[in-house]
Amino acid sequence: MNYAESLLYLDELNTFGIRLGLARMEELCARLGHPERSYTTIHIAGTNGKGSVTQMLDAVHRAAGIRCGRYLSPHLVSYTERMSVDGHEIGEEAFAALLTRVRAAADAMTAEGHEHPTQFEALTALAFLYFAEEGVETAVIETGLGGLLDSTNIIEPVLTIITNVAMDHADRCGGTLLGIAEHKAGIIKEGVPVITAAAGEPLAVIERRAEELGADVFVCGEDFFAALQHAPEGGQQVAFHSLVCRESEPYALALAGGYQAENAALAIMAAKLLEREDARVTETAIRTGLRTVRHPARFEVLVRDGLPIVVDGAHNPAGMQALRAGLDAYFPVLPRVFLLGILKDKDIDAMLAALLRPGDRVVTVRPSSERAAGADVVAAVAAAMGLDTLACGDPAGALAEAAARARSDGALLVAAGSLYLVGGIRTMLGAGR
Template identity: 50%
Template structure:
């Protein structure tokens, strides 16, 4: 199987959509010899910040010299981004090989009269197979959707991290914060410590689940706290205090107040893992955290104009993005490249993100669930100084940059599908310019 054939196979599985439940993935993993049992793991879920937190934990473990895997979703440009070992993506040939091997077992399931695994189930099983074969010591696993019935919830982790809980995926995980928290808390296993940044009603659900499983639950703002956060030379520095111990200073390259909270969760998770692994010294945790990167999350590309890519795609993420823009670029008008999926709360996102001095170019993300650019442009017209549409993402990006002018700021946001394409274009242009010398 070639990489292109692997992509075609995934496209054929797309007709099965997203189906929560563990029966199919468990049957598939059994046929593969249960690779998920051959490495240690950390499980990360949450409404926002779970990808960044996953990346930070993995960066620290890599810094410690631990053979570390990282499994995330979705990808920005292509599938191999989702499977990393020691900080490097799986190669396309290796990806195609492991998908082919997993497909053979999936086909055998169907031949035996079992239900076909979904795309995400096949990918998750293939990832676990690859990590096991590559002898990963520990894999940091990001939940795909929810937690309780997510395909990743077949692992027995050493630690569970729940970043935060707000309303999302109400069509699948419930209509209330409490119901969604129940799904997130589904990754808690008996006796496995929990680290969380959740609050209010969601925290109550998580703590109840932890007690029922005999698991210690440490809460950001209670057992450990963040203080003194500030931005210095395109980096963020903050203090973290655990209990009554003296505060320790950390520096991260990810901007935004929310990232200090994600970093605090990652640090505390690594401190708990350090109780059983002497390689995770305080210096290693500090140095690893400082090296963490997570593309597409307030990612700045210097230039004329300056370009920012941010994966915010729900009201809470948009609120955080707006706060970060105001912190880093106070008083500046922003040129937005904006595209969203049809099932998002467009009105709330628009009210939160745009200022009357801002302008926007609206495009349609590459997704069957995407909202039409013209429809969104009409919807947000009252929130911005001016709005235009682009027929393609590339055309929209060019229009936004031209409209912003050399001294302006362009911020692409609203959909991971959209910023993935923008990043592909920008990185491609940078590579072409480098090649030309």
């Protein structure tokens, strides 16, 4: 297949939907020679923040001179964004060639009576194969959905990170907060250290599972701590304290948003544990990684023709709450115009309740996804809150309308609600990857 044909094939795989379970993935990777076993891995799950932590640890490894693969999802614009080696995304030609091999293995599976792999399983197998072909030493792997039955959970990592646990994907992960915690705790492996920022009952679930498997647990807020500070030279930095590591000076952090302090703490704690096994993971590498890391559409601040814009992939109530806190901290006095697009399987009411306040103006649009909620559905919720709301038919028109309203009000424009929306918005705004 060429790249265009590979995209058509991936679209065809959408017919299989989301089917949790590891049997198909194990069979597929076995037929590919188990590429996931040819390098060490770090496995990252959580409701929010796992993508940022994945990017931070990838950046730390690269700064340490360790050949590192990175796998995350979903993408903003192109499937090739999901996997990289040494900070470089896979090329379209290599993507198509490897997917051709994955397809051949999948076809052989079905010919012998096995279930056909899903789209996410095919992509994950492609990433595993890519990392093996490129000879990476370590791969930082983000889960797609949950953890226990997620396609990535066939790996045997050297370190497990569970960022936090909040309500999201409840329909597929047990229906309750404790059910979600059980799914995320499902990535814990025997004797493999666990780092987490979970709290309350979810933390109890994680600790119980870790104890059953003889895995040490390091808890943010108990074993290590982080506080966001304004750096003297501008920007922000994170003060990190740990009960098991020596005290260090604050770390400069490239990613904006108050919630990134906790994510950085998880990454720093992870690096401190990795440092014990690999002398290349030095304090200098940690600092360089955090200072240079990029993660588009996570409280990303842009300015276009004098208009300040925040692009954020917040897509659940906890993410919206964190976004609102960031807006209040960084732009406390500016009025806000929100450009929102949300998936229909999300808790739209709770998301808007966490994000919006009296006086906010809202423009809605349908994201580019089969799972998307209609612009009128989201607009109705915002209008019921008494807000000035407009539903638009296409993203380009919605962006133009939201920008016009923001300019007329001297307001901040905020695009959020789904990565399926903000990826396209970034492209329209001319933001690079």
